[in-house]
Amino acid sequence: MPYACMAWHDRGMTMPAPEPIRVLVVEDERGLRLGLAALFETAGHRADFAADGRNGLALALADPPDVLVLDLGLPGLDGLTVCRELRERADRRIPVLMLTARDALDDKLEGFAAGADDYLVKPFAGPELLARCLALAQRHRSGAPNEIAIGSLRVDRRTGDARRGDRPLELPRIPARILLALAEAWPRTLTRSELVDRVWPHEVPPSDPLRSHLYVLRQALDRGAERPMLVTVHGVGFKLVADD
Ligand code: CA
Secondary structure (H helix, E strand, O other): OOOOOOOHHHHHHHOOOOOOOEEEEEOOOHHHHHHHHHHHHHOOOEEEEEOOHHHHHHHHHHOOOOEEEEEOOOOOOOHHHHHHHHHHHOOOOOOEEEEEEHHHOOHHHHHHHOOOOEEEEEOOOHHHHHHHHHHHHHHOOOOOOOEEEEOOEEEEOOOOOEEEOOEEEOOOHHHHHHHHHHHHHOOOOEEHHHHHHHHOOOOOOOOOOOHHHHHHHHHHHHOOOOOOOEEEEOOOEEEEOOOO
16 A cells, blocks of 8 residues: 555554544545545544545435545546535535645645635555544534634634634734634644735735734734733744644
8 A cells, every 4th residue: 555554553443532523535536445444444434435426426426425525636536626515506615625636735725716625645644544534524513514612722714704702803805814714724733835825816915915914813812811812933834723
């Protein structure tokens, strides 16, 4: 197997037991499907599988999973098309984690444009995939179909409205977009350039564009809070941390 990770089973056993999730894996490599079946089942989760894009899309629409793990290069419909179709046709937001080969890494931007929520580059470690799937499932599980939940933070991905606990965050447009980008990437760190790409996707951003908007966001989100949620990762970028 090209993505060997011998510790899958051990790691699965020793992790604290999170709520079981149901994952749909759309992947044409049989060896990878078998590895992922063992990974999810050993950790107490349920995984279903499709070997091509058309079946994967049909299964996801018929019985929406908590997380869709979607290979980019697939026979039939490719991963980007599946993702686009899913976004158009599904009646709820299904979080999508895209798998991509290293030589197709540029496609990750295209993948996000098609509506993927996260991505992993092959070869990847099993525990990393599992952790990303659990994070995706958790932040989509608040009950409201378009709401992202991270600790006490709620962000509506359509309107950009956000609140922390009972306190609504009155955010101007750009800080609200920054918060949504960070919430969609959670728990990952976004680099400055990733963040700029997501906040100004179709425009040339102003110079040093983030500084003042991050200040406004930090004031609104973390002022007076015991545990700040917006964290600067020095030399890398920014991320949100859950406050629970
Ligand atoms: Ca493939």
